[in-house]
Structures are given as C-alpha cells and as structure tokens.
Amino acid sequence: MDKEKLVEIGEKLDVSEEDITTVNRQYRLAKIISLITGTITVFLSYAIGSYRGNAMGVKAAKEISNNYKESYPYAQPGLFLFGAAIIGSEYYSGAIEYGVYYKEK
Amino acid sequence: MAFTIKKNKSASPPDQKLGCAVWETTLACNMKCTHCGSSAGKARPDELDTGECIKLVEDLAQLGCGTVALMGGEPLVREDWVTIAGCVKDLNMDLSIVSNGLLMEKYMDRISSLEPKVVGISLDGLEKTHDSIRRKGSFKTAMNAIKLLRDADIQVTVISTVSTKNFNDLIKMKDLIIKKGVNWQIQVAMPMGNFDREHLISDEDYYAVAMFIASQRIKHPFEELPVIGAHCFGYHSKLLPDSNTWKGCTAGISSLGITSNGGVAGCLSMGNNRFIEGNVRERSIIDIWKDPNSFR
Numbered sequence: 001m002d003k004e005k006l007v008e009i010g011e012k013l014d015v016s017e018e019d020i021t022t023v024n025r026q027y028r029l030a031k032i033i034s035l036i037t038g039t040i041t042v043f044l045s046y047a048i049g050s051y052r053g054n055a056m057g058v059k060a061a062k063e064i065s066n067n068y069k070e071s072y073p074y075a076q077p078g079l080f081l082f083g084a085a086i087i088g089s090e091y092y093s094g095a096i097e098y099g100v101y102y103k104e105k
Numbered sequence: 106m107a108f109t110i111k112k113n114k115s116a117s118p119p120d121q122k123l124g125c126a127v128w129e130t131t132l133a134c135n136m137k138c139t140h141c142g143s144s145a146g147k148a149r150p151d152e153l154d155t156g157e158c159i160k161l162v163e164d165l166a167q168l169g170c171g172t173v174a175l176m177g178g179e180p181l182v183r184e185d186w187v188t189i190a191g192c193v194k195d196l197n198m199d200l201s202i203v204s205n206g207l208l209m210e211k212y213m214d215r216i217s218s219l220e221p222k223v224v225g226i227s228l229d230g231l232e233k234t235h236d237s238i239r240r241k242g243s244f245k246t247a248m249n250a251i252k253l254l255r256d257a258d259i260q261v262t263v264i265s266t267v268s269t270k271n272f273n274d275l276i277k278m279k280d281l282i283i284k285k286g287v288n289w290q291i292q293v294a295m296p297m298g299n300f301d302r303e304h305l306i307s308d309e310d311y312y313a314v315a316m317f318i319a320s321q322r323i324k325h326p327f328e329e330l331p332v333i334g335a336h337c338f339g340y341h342s343k344l345l346p347d348s349n350t351w352k353g354c355t356a357g358i359s360s361l362g363i364t365s366n367g368g369v370a371g372c373l374s375m376g377n378n379r380f381i382e383g384n385v386r387e388r389s390i391i392d393i394w395k396d397p398n399s400f401r
Binding site for chain 2: 009014
C-alpha cells in the first residue's frame with residue numbers, strides 16, 4: 001500500500017502523515033538498535049570466549065593440549081541474546097493482546 | 106469453496122505451559138449488546154455447577170495455568186462467582202474479570218478483597234453510542250465502575266469493540282479516558298453471534314483503527330495511556346507497512362477457552378462447536394490439554 005493511501009485511511013481517525021512517519025521511524029529504530037546490541041553482544045562473547053579459550057593468557061595452561069577438540073561455548077549466550085533481541089524488537093510494544101491486557105506492576 | 110484447516114504443528118505438546126484460560130462462566134447477561142459474538146442473554150441450560158467449577162479451577166492450577174480470565178455473558182450475574190474467583194486466588198493463579206460494570210457497585214467490596222490483576226470494563230463509545238449498543242444508562246454505570254475500581258487501586262482495562270456504530274467515537278473516547286489511569290484495549294467486532302454484519306467495519310477502517318492504535322502509542326507515554334490492540338488485529342498486521350507483525354495465534358498453544366457448559370476450545374472467538382476439543386464433564390482439562398491430538 002502506498003503512503004498516499006495510508007494517509008487517506010489514517011485521516012479517518014485523525015492519524016496524520018507525520019504520525020505514520022513517526023510510527024515507521026520508531027519501528028525501524030527499534031530494529032536497528034536491537035541488531036546493533038545483538039552484534040555487540042556476539043562480538044564481546046566471541047572475544048571473551050577466545051580469551052578464556054586461550055587460558056586467559058596463562059602460559060602453563062595454554063600448553064595443556066585439548067585432546068577432545070572441544071569448543072568453548074562462550075559465544076552461545078551471545079547468539080541466544082542476539083536472537084532474543086530480534087524477537088524482542090518485534091514485541092517491544094506488546095501490541096497484540098489475547099485475553100485482557102494488564103501492566104505488570 | 107471447500108477449505109481445509111491447516112494442522113497446527115505446535116499445538117499444545119504434553120508439557121506446554123498454559124498461560125491463560127479464558128472462561129465463559131455463564132452465558133447469562135444483564136445487557137443485550139448489538140455486537141455480542143456469544144449471543145449472550147440467557148444462561149445455558151447445562152452450565153457447570155459450583156462443584157464442577159471448583160474442580161475445574163483445581164485442575165487449571167495443577168496445569169500451572171498463569172491467569173484465569175472470568176468472562177461471560179456477564180460473569181458477575183452468576184451467584185457463585187465470588188466462590189469461583191476466590192478459588193482461583195487461593196490456588197495462586199492470577200485473576201482477571203471482564204464485566205460490563207453494571208453490578209460493580211454491588212460487588213465492589215468483594216472485588217477489592219479478591220485483588221484481581223485487572224478488571225476489564227466494556228466501553229463502546231460516548232454516552233449516546235454506548236447506550237444504543239448496550240442499554241440505556243449503561244454508559245454512566247460503566248464510567249462509575251471505572252471510577253470505583255480506580256479508587257480501590259485496581260488496574261482497569263477499558264475494552265472497546267469497534268463497529269461502524271462507534272468507529273467515529275474513538276477519537277473522543279481517548280479524550281474521555283486519558284486521565285483516568287486505565288489501559289485501553291481496542292478490538293474489532295467479529296461477524297459472530299448477535300452482531301449485525303452490516304455494521305462490520307470495512308478493510309480500510311480496519312487499517313485506520315490499527316494506525317490509530319499505533320499513533321496513540323507514540324503520542325501518549327505508556328504510563329499515561331497504554332493503548333493495546335487485541336489479538337484480532339494480528340491477522341493482517343503484515344499488510345500494514347512497518348508495523349509490529351503478529352507471530353501467530355496462541356489458541357491451544359498457550360491459551361484456551363472454556364464455555365459455561367464445560368466445552369474446551371483453543372479460543373472462544375472461534376465460535377464453532379467443531380473446535381471444541383472435549384468437555385470437562387467427560388475428561389479433565391488436564392487430559393484435554395495434554396492430549397497430543399487436541400488443538401490440531
């Protein structure tokens with residue numbers, strides 16, 4: 001649907017073109033912020049995981065071989081949070097409600 | 106044209122948590138709303154008795170149900186509603202009540218002591234519109250109910266059902282309730298029950314209401330006036346550019362509906378007996394919820 005039509009429909013309930021633009025902008029902003037937050041979280045998780053995986057700089061520990069070739073799972077929470085941030089951005093306004101809405105006190 | 110219902114792969118698996126049970130405790134009602142999807146008025150002849158209701162509440166608690174929403178008809182016309190609501194609270198579930206407000210003054214002390222999470226009060230327009238949809242004088246009783254509940258520090262959600270009759274009242278309704286410290290839940294009158302299909306809003310008006318909700322959320326801080334779109338706004342949300350898209354119905358996944366004679370469906374809004382998964386008189390709600398063949 002083009003913007004002109006949306007504006008025409010919005011006018012029925014006093015929703016201005018500016019309102020529509022603001023709604024869209026705020027939605028995009030939430031998406032972008034969640035993506036940036038997710039990316040930073042993942043990066044930090046990998047960085048910390050990498051550091052800890054290298055025995056946190058302790059030389060003696062670094063010399064112990066990892067026979068099982070196990071990976072260090074420190075990035076996993078980051079990936080989880082990244083996913084949660086994306087989902088959270090969809091629900092950030094809690095717009096769709098089933099039953100009766102209430103605010104958590 | 107024949108159609109088939111797509112099977113819901115994620116319908117309640119055995120350990121799925123039940124978040125919300127929406128319970129039509131009675132079909133009896135002291136109003137005759139023109140948009141009533143339940144065709145409420147008289148009680149069903151075979152409604153659950155008090156003992157059956159208590160057993161049902163106990164089973165819901167055993168399922169770990171989060172919230173029990175008492176609806177109707179008008180739930181407050183049922184003589185034993187306090188017993189049922191008290192049982193919900195005693196078993197540590199959240200209680201919500203949806204009412205037209207007509208009996209609020211009579212039961213205010215009881216409601217206060219029950220400490221519901223929220224009470225939903227139906228308000229469908231300004232005085233003239235609301236009274237024409239519900240009954241003469243009902244606007245004043247609804248507004249009085251809101252005041253009584255707020256004075257008792259009980260959270261109130263004003264529920265407005267939109268049809269062509271009240272579409273144009275929405276803007277002024279906002280001005281009416283904005284300073285009352287309530288939430289505002291807006292939903293669309295569905296072509297069910299008593300509702301005259303001629304008053305169903307058009308596709309464009311449906312969009313307009315959705316945009317109205319979105320714009321109000323920006324104009325007013327959530328603390329001042331939370332404006333919420335009910336689940337009926339989800340179905341076509343993808344068509345509204347850059348709006349929050351709906352992720353799917355929770356019916357039979359984390360919520361269910363119970364009719365006053367014990368029928369269990371994914372949602373009471375489906376309004377069709379073929380979606381009844383079972384009856385609590387024949388099988389416990391625990392069995393119905395955990396049955397892998399339910400809600401498919």
